Amino acid sequence: MSDAPTVQTAASSAAEARAADAAHTGPMLAADGTPLKKSLNRALRLQKVRALALIGPLLIFVLVTFIAPIADMLFRSVENEIVSNTLPRTTDMLAEWDAKGTEFPQEPIFEALYDDMFFAKEAKLHTRLGSRLNYELTGVSSLFRKTGRKVDDMGEVYQDQFEDLDDFWKTGENWNSLMASDGWLVAMDGWKKSDGKQPPFELREGIAEMLPATTETYVRFADFIQNQDEDNLYKKDPWAIVYSSLHADLTGQNSVASYTGPAAAELKAAAAAAPAFETVNFSEAFRDIDKDWHALDVWQTIKVYSPKYTSGYFLNAVDMQKSVDGPELRPENERIYGILFWRTIVMSVVITGSCILLGYPVAWILANLPVRQANLLLILVLLPFWTSLLVRTSAWKVMLQQEGVINDTLVWLGLVATDDRLALINNQTGTIIAMTHILLPFMILPLYSVMQTIQPSYLRAAKSLGATNWTAFWRVYFPQSIPGIGAGSILVFILAIGYYITPAIVGGTSGTFISNRIAYHISSSLNWGLGAALGAILLAAVLLLYYAYDKIVGIDNVKLG
Amino acid sequence: MVALTPISRTEPTFYVPVVAAFGAFFGVFIGTGQGNLIAGVLGGAILMGALAFILTKLIKNEKAARWGLTLLIALGGFALAGIPGLLIGIFFGWFFGFLTFWLYEGRYRAKIPPYLTPGQVLWHFTFRVICGAIFVFLITPILVVMPLSFNAENFFTFTPEMLRFDPAGYSLKHYRDFFTNADWQNAMWNSLKIAPVATLLSVSFGTLAAIGLSQPHVPFRRAIMAILISPMIVPLIISAAGMYFFYSRIGLQGTYVGVVLAHAALGIPFVIITVTATLVGFDRSLTRAAANMGANPVTTFFRVQMPLILPGVISGGLFAFITSFDEVVVVLFVGSSGQKTLPWQMFIGLREQISPTILAVATILVGISICLLTVVELLRRRSERLRGMSPS
Known part of the structure; x- marks a missing residue:
């Protein structure tokens, strides 16, 4: 917007003040006679206020429609007024x-x-x-x-x-x-x-x-x-x-x-x-x-849960329970959330790993091909990125079924017997394959933008100094591409641990994530407090990674497409 | 970098075994398909090796040799497996013809640096094949869905009729179902009612805020940015749960307004990111020049700044639109059956009564995505041109 007048005033007044300074001593004055320092400060303050006025409406909007709900969820994870209100x-x-x-x-x-x-x-x-x-x-x-x-x-x-x-x-x-x-x-x-x-x-x-x-x-x-x-x-x-x-x-x-x-x-x-x-x-x-x-x-339970706020939901979310003697671990056969959190993390790591494995060569070839060809190939990366998540998930559901395209092809090629079809869906394999495909563009794009900045002459220089292909890559190229790997990995990992739709459709029971459990508690078992506590733990993990991402990459540098 | 490597014809001792190796590789599939692996491998290797030698040493004329090979293998395929065999045969014929002469004439070395050892050349091409396979992985799901949506049966796999290219195996019935079924139509209209309004909200608020954020002195810029971007980072299930709790408190749960507000919040980060990216290259002296010539701030905004950042605003808007149009988790929780959107209907379809109509819908959505992708790509180039960067 036009902040020009103030800046101009400031600039011209600075010149005038300098001229005036030669004539008489004392504080430098702006054109209107106020001290220059004060005048500049006012201009700066005005700029700040204007910027905030522009941001204000959106900030309020996001605070009301998004941040308040999150705060409400966090509140519900400890709120327990029902016991003392009813009894x-x-x-x-x-x-x-x-x-x-x-x-x-x-x-x-x-x-x-x-x-x-x-x-x-x-x-x-x-x-x-x-x-x-x-x-x-x-x-x-x-x-x-x-x-x-x-x-x-x-x-x-x-x-x-x-x-x-x-x-x-x-x-x-x-x-x-x-x-x-x-x-x-x-x-x-x-x-x-x-x-x-x-x-x-x-x-x-x-x-x-x-x-x-x-x-x-x-x-x-x-x-x-x-x-x-x-x-x-x-x-x-x-x-x-x-x-x-x-x-x-x-x-x-x-x-x-x-x-x-x-x-x-x-x-x-x-x-x-x-x-x-x-x-x-x-x-x-x-x-x-x-x-x-x-x-x-019965009485112990009522007493333990009488306070208005309880850590009980959080303890439940980490397989513990509140008892009269304080928090204790649940019996072995009732511990499910630890397994679920662990599985969510392990599978997200596997998905991130396979994204690196598949994304690195693609990003490399995109960065090293002539621009025209690279742009054509980039479309193949961007098309899945722009395609509806539900479309891609349904495609995988169709392809991975027992009677699906992949199994049919394998049977037709004779690699798999008809009565011995691979179980690719409703288990962890299904979730990993589908989610790797869905998140791969989020790995390729940051990697590509980092690799574009790596000079190919470094690699040639290393080779001309006697490095083998592998040494040149490992000692010269790879270290320069690490920022891309870091950015892509954090992004993919953040997205993966919070995924809900894809595991729900192709994951069966063994391939589901903590998100599916949260959804179950909110819509089926109606144990909202526990759902909220699980969500709060997940949120804490994501925010930690978000913070790391901000430190490493900077949120301003997120690029889309 | 284009290397000018002198090329020369290679010896049969090199290219015949290579072609034979490829023959053996494809022979594996035919062999296992027919139940005899070793015969397939040996047959493939010997046949292809022999053909390569014959083509290069006896026929010599490349064009004639390649057409002849294609025709031969295509006919062989047709005799074995009908029309699908014919198509596969044409592909193999073309491929082996290409491979043989590519190796024989030494063309494979033309574009790679002359100093590479044979091992490095082999790695060079292996690497490209791997990359090709990954690209196929990226694109296959979309390519498989499209033909399957024309399936005449209610199956999710290619029927024998489809593989024979029998017209009876194809039909538009799933599309017909989509356009006549009340559930799907309802869902589509709901999506079309929600997404544009949510987009409008996020674009108008988001553009203003992005302009504010790109001012030189913004207090708490980092914190504000973190808050505004957070809807993109927080897992959808958490946003959905929180919105479900909070919106039921204030009476917005299950209402159209609730869903629109939720979707607008989710779309905002995309608008902020794209518009701030456009504003990074914005030359602030332009607004000063406009002001200098007497334009007031509003005129300056609409006549000078807006046209320049418009591409960013539009692509941000498209991102916001597609976010709302594709969104399912939040609408599942915040909406009620009156706001059942297209993705929601698909989700139900995938979980419960799976019907191939989903594939028809998916194909239509892919079409929409392609259109949006094209628009965004064109806008990006235009924006870079306007800002004086070379379009890459």
Whole structure:
């Protein structure tokens, strides 16, 4: 763009200032009288701002559409809020439980669990938590599902007794007359579904001090009914858990005796009867649902995964697991990611190696042929480069099949027996052949551009000094071509370790890469955290190589075609 | 470098064994094909060696000898294996005729330095044969797909009819399927709706940023460049996973806008790289001259700078277009069935119900690639000419 005016001003003012300098001493001045240094600085700043203004929109675009997603993925690889969000009380209380001991948790923890499970079940969150914890301990998913179905029955013991005591406790209207403020009751009286949003629930004054547990439960219940279910709270009968809380309040320290508000008589009668009620032992009730609730490993898993952020996914991604004693290696037969990472690296190295092997002669001949012929041959390199990846992969799938072109040709030539066709696809061979072909242009192009700069006279000079062909090549030509090999290898390797499509199509089960596992976790097993952790490790490896590439080649020097 | 090596005719003791060796080599295939390896090798060697001697010493006239040999071997091939045999025979006849006289007249030494030892000459040609084989490896998959797409059967290999060049073995039915099948047509239109918009986004943002980056003083230039190039370096599966998570958070997952934004992000590095490469050779005094003559920055940009960097912008755009048009991993995750693109449909086809229509689509896509490659190559030359570099 036209930065000409400023530069011109600067240039001419410099000349003027020089002239002026001869006349009088003092700081050099620009044409407009400001000191020259300041004026130049301003011009420079202006240039910087203009450059940034041009880059800005794209930078923001890339940050939002690309960098933010990557950051989100990294965040998901450690995020673990689901446990403490779904079981807030239980995880709080578990903090004091000694996970390394042999005692499973005491009654208060089971009570908290009942509380959490009840609300989780109503919000249908318990199955999600179950599947989350099932990644760490098999069987938790069905345990949570089963518990969710039966948790209602536990509270009904109290509900039935209260209802048997007095029909008053049966209906939501009565409960609301006790719990809600008069203002809210009036507002609800005039409210119809067509009016839109319900007036938000308000507590009666003083009720929270008198019945703390009941109030807390009731408020959560009211919030859920009004905001999640969007049901009419006034007519809604309370959940069983409200009765359990009421029982707890009435049997503990309370001030019901001095209460004079609405339903005082019913409340006092209930307070008198409550101590005689049949009680529930939550610990045993949970054991009756499933004996796994008295198993140590379930509680250990919940405790280990209670923090909001966990290193568990990363540990899983490197074949380790979190336990109460800290990270430990998984049993031998459950280690799969180490093998997968190792295989990804080994196969990428093999692919890079075969690309060097095949690319070097081609680049050499391209660099040493007359320009016209080299350009013609270069088209043969660029054509696959420009051809759709899917086209090339499908071509290899077609060619490498048991009944494919290559096997048919070999059989026709008599090199292979008909019933002894080569298995070239759905294994590592298939992946290596197809990916070498696909990535070969990425090796040839950087090699070619480096070899073009090597003077052929060096080689002739070496020979005229008595070097053999091999010595001349190895001692003179090859060292000069190493930058090309380095650039091409890093590029091919970076592309190879992240490949997904080609291994998925021609790799079968033994020829797949870590990327295929990431895709599996994201779209099939839905263990997003583990997928994200695997991705983060892969990303770290790629960024390391990217950094090396930048140091060796410079990203500015990447050339296309 | 062209070496002027004097050439002379060679002795039969040299070229007859060489031709015989080639005969033996090809005899291996015919021998194993017929079930008798040794007979094939010996027969090939003796036959070809004898023919080479006869052609050079008895017929002498090169043209007549080569035509005669071609005709002879072609007829032999036809008698053995019909039309495919005829074609292979013509090729072998031409090849052996060429080989014999190439060696006999000493032409093989004409273009290589005179001081090379026979061993070096042998290596020289072996090396070229190896390179030729690698070029074949590069190009074969594309060459195989094209004829197979005309297969009349639903097979993925050459049927006997095709090898006999029987017209009944060929048909356009897979192309017909592509143009009538709703799935494929839908996929094609989706691709055509997504790619141009994504390209437009990446080209407009990318060109501006590339101009900004080529200014002499850019703070944090390296870091900015690293961020802008990163979509090309980060493995696609990671980009796809991250975009899937993030776009579902902000409600873009499974929408057209989401896919377009994702593809635009992936295309940006290509635009940046090609446009910055064009700007490297850009003479900044031109903009100063324009400003000097009274043009404002906008006029200068559109009348002076833009025409000069246009080739780079267009080839960057083509790269971005082909990136979006070929992209499958990100669209698999970010898109929903409403954004099923052509590569996605191909991917499904390859994984599940593999149908030869894929080959027809592949052939069409190769055609498109060839067009794009030609355009890019022409633009590159034009750009180099404009900037006063000699086109290479």
